Amino acid sequence: MKKRRISLFSAPPVEDAFLVAVRTPGQSDQSVSDCLGELWRLVETAGGRVVGREVYRLDRPDPAFFITRGKGQDLARKVEACRARTVIFDDDLSPAQARNLERLTGVRVIDRTQVILDIFAIHAHTKAGRLQIGLARLEYLLPRLRRMWTHLERQRGGIGVRGGPGEQQIEVDRRRIKVRISQLKKELRQVERHRDQLRRNRRRHGWTLVCLVGYTNAGKSTLLNTLTGSAVIVNDKLFATLDPVTRRLKLPVNQQVLITDTVGFIRKLPHQLVEAFHATLEEVLEADMLLLVVDASHHEAEAQVEAVNEVLHELGAGAHPVIGVLNKVDREGARQRARRLSKLFERAVPVSALTGEGVNNLVVEISDELRYQQVRVSVRIPTHRGDLIMLARSSGRVLAEDYDDGYVTLTANVPADVAGRLRKAEAHGGGGR
Ligand SMILES: Nc1nc2c(ncn2[C@@H]2O[C@H](COP(=O)(O)OP(=O)(O)OP(=O)(O)O)[C@@H](O)[C@H]2O)c(=O)[nH]1
Ligand SMILES: [Mg+2]
Structure with missing residues (x-):
């Protein structure tokens, strides 16, 4: 059997896009048009071009088509008239809603989340960034696998989707994705540990x-x-x-x-x-x-x-x-x-x-x-703890330093963690660092 492969890491580019927003009863015209304007900018940032837009009034989302079948048919006509190749909804669509709308309009249907994920993928340059966006994309893709396959079928056959690929193949892909997700999570935990260490070092200093x-x-x-x-x-x-x-x-x-x-x-x-x-x-x-x-x-x-x-x-x-x-x-x-x-x-x-x-x-x-966030401390520590005296000076403000018989009494406004270290040194007679 010839192996069919889906690229799990890259979505097709956002092409000539038709934007759709809905206006529910409590929303003002202005806020809907602002959201659409922002979606427009997002699409352009993702490298796409906007060829049309529409706002549909809606009491509540329709479970099957989000904007109801009737409005979906209207959308299909508009999409055809301006030769759009992608429809982008400003709200999240369930995988089933997107699939039904694709059948109705004959073009790819995505939502705002997908566009934002695409932009992040374009702008991720470091290893950590790429790991993070890779994980987010796979989490998004997992429940939508069936749709990915219907795309491939359509691209290949050129005519509507009938039957679609075998459940078996989808199951194989689902497993591959799950394995990759847990690998990515593991690698990310390492990144987190490293950053955690950096932060702890900064605090210590x-x-x-x-x-x-x-x-x-x-x-x-x-x-x-x-x-x-x-x-x-x-x-x-x-x-x-x-x-x-x-x-x-x-x-x-x-x-x-x-x-x-x-x-x-x-x-x-x-x-x-x-x-x-x-x-x-x-x-x-x-x-x-x-x-x-x-x-x-x-x-x-x-x-x-x-x-x-x-x-x-x-x-x-x-x-x-x-x-x-x-x-x-x-x-x-x-x-x-x-x-x-x-x-x-x-x-x-x-x-x-x-x-x-x-x-x-x-x-x-x-x-x-x-x-304002700093705390006032007054501690008596041995003068050989010059490191702590320096720390108090550099992290806050020293109000008084009184030297006497190998000890210094330090009064200072310092961040809470530095205050903690100074007090600890006092309790230990200045020994432990
Ligand atoms: N006129 C004006 N433009 C500004 C000012 N500050 C930033 N900009 C412009 O606003 C745009 C965005 O600036 P950035 O500093 O990249 O904004 P950011 O918040 O880091 O954006 P992201 O990283 O994309 O979240 C750039 O074109 C800046 O030149 C300002 O004080 N006055
Ligand atoms: Mg920035």
């Missing part, structure tokens, strides 16, 4: 960790560059950054701070991605403080903040201290919107990461917030 979070394209990488003088890739496209980058941030009072730029968030972020990008998103969870970067020039900025907060909650980072960074105030109308947005945060600073305006104020806020 008294570094405070700050993480940039925000909607994709908000300007996180630009801000990292401006704050630290580095040259992380900045791009006017969605999900330009996938892998975390960490740089040193210099603060006025000599605190040791590391700042990490990481993957951006988006509305309806596929849960497969959140799960698979655990190793990356762990950086957010471990941070002492978050800088939530907002594109204040975007008319949907409020909704974007909400979407970011939702993902933060999902990750378990909902209670982290946050400074709102209201970015792009150099753009028209942004300053006014920034004033409104500032009400969403306890602390917020308007900035332009591009021109550098307000960035000094932000540094002062970061420094303040960190100082």
